Amino acid sequence: GENVEQHPSTLSVQEGDSAVIKCTYSDSASNYFPWYKQELGKGPQLIIDIRSNVGEKKDQRIAVTLNKTAKHFSLHITETQPEDSAVYFCAAGYRDDKIIFGKGTRLHILP
Amino acid sequence: ETGVTQTPRHLVMGMTNKKSLKCEQHLGHNAMYWYKQSAKKPLELMFVYSLEERVENNSVPSRFSPECPNSSHLFLHLHTLQPEDSALYLCASSQDGSGSPEAFFGQGTRLTVV
Numbered sequence: 001g002e003n004v005e006q007h008p009s010t011l012s013v014q015e016g017d018s019a020v021i022k023c024t025y026s027d028s029a030s031n032y033f034p035w036y037k038q039e040l041g042k043g044p045q046l047i048i049d050i051r052s053n054v055g056e057k058k059d060q061r062i063a064v065t066l067n068k069t070a071k072h073f074s075l076h077i078t079e080t081q082p083e084d085s086a087v088y089f090c091a092a093g094y095r096d097d098k099i100i101f102g103k104g105t106r107l108h109i110l111p
Numbered sequence: 112e113t114g115v116t117q118t119p120r121h122l123v124m125g126m127t128n129k130k131s132l133k134c135e136q137h138l139g140h141n142a143m144y145w146y147k148q149s150a151k152k153p154l155e156l157m158f159v160y161s162l163e164e165r166v167e168n169n170s171v172p173s174r175f176s177p178e179c180p181n182s183s184h185l186f187l188h189l190h191t192l193q194p195e196d197s198a199l200y201l202c203a204s205s206q207d208g209s210g211s212p213e214a215f216f217g218q219g220t221r222l223t224v225v
Contacts, residue, residue: 034213034214036216041218042218042219043113043115043201043203043216043217043218043219044154044201044216045113045216046213046214046215049213087153089153089154098144098156098159098167099214100156101153101154102153103152103153103154104153104154
């Protein structure tokens with residue numbers, strides 16, 4: 001079955017700097033890679049996703065890259081702000097099959 | 112919010128109690144999920160229901176019993192739990208067959224077993 005590894009587990013970044021979270025997956029059939037943000041006291045919410053027919057996707061300050069050959073994908077947050085502090089989860093899945101989550105990264109934005 | 116509502120938000124129960132967690136989705140989705148979130152395993156899939164049929168049971172102990180009476184409601188019945196079952200239980204829903212498997216999560220039920 002699918003296995004998703006996520007690094008780092010904790011990340012502290014100065015406000016205004018960039019943050020990068022990396023994930024690897026094991027099942028080469030996976031073609032859907034969502035990223036979720038979980039704020040304190042809330043459930044995870046989708047912030048961006050990418051499918052295997054594209055290599056990069058951007059949405060304002062958030063971008064995700066995918067390298068299918070190496071089976072890894074990354075989340076990039078630029079110009080970080082205090083409200084970016086949260087736990088971020090990557091995930092991998094195949095079409096409508098269940099998606100497998102990474103263990104999460106706790107991001108701290110330092111003032 | 113996300114269209115997925117979980118009740119209660121917080122629950123404290125003794126090991127001999129029986130309680131139920133409730134999840135309701137207002138998104139017209141046909142698949143619903145229970146996840147357990149703890150420090151050891153941040154997002155652990157427990158059960159999957161698709162079109163009201165259980166399609167996944169990830170080796171979950173029998174003290175957890177799911178029920179899906181219709182596509183909008185999902186329950187998790189709890190009995191004789193252990194302290195290590197204390198965790199955040201998250202419900203999610205998605206639309207199978209649409210090619211967009213995005214999962215929408217509820218806010219979770221924080222369960223404490225004493």
